[in-house]
Amino acid sequence: MSPARHWLMKSEPDAFSIDALKHRKQEPWDGVRNYQARNYMREMRKGDLVFFYHSNCAEPGIVGVAEVAVEAYPDPSQFDPKSKYFDPASSRDAPRWSLVEVRFKRKLKRTITLEELKADPALAEMPLVRKGSRLSVMPVAATEWKHILTLE
DNA sequence: GCCAACGTTGGC
């Protein structure tokens, strides 16, 4: 069994915010349609910790902590013609897209902003802060995880 | 709202 890993997942607060996760407690992370992000989700193990990141909003940054509650399984929305995430190229025999379910842990005391994360030399290797990176699910090194929490 | 950067698609 591999050791627990840490992750970061982006969400647009207008679509699904940390408060929405707090309210719903646990949620299937559907709609990921990028292979690299999907592959990372497939590596996630129950109990792994996740930074919840707000993207495409006034103050982008890390806003909370969640944990992996259910490991990867096929994302049902890919089979639903009425869903905006419908993928006609996917089939139930060979599902293309996966999701994990995440459970709310806590909100951070404050938003750790993208601006701060970018300015921090200890975090320069994170895909998050690299120019042009649009990856919405990424691993976070244990040292980065700890360092980010000291910023709270 | 703009637009740079990126990933995917499809013609050839």
Add this chain to the structure above:
DNA sequence: GCCAACGTTGGC
């Protein structure tokens, strides 16, 4: 297999 066109992401 190349690459132009297109759609999307996400900071600003």
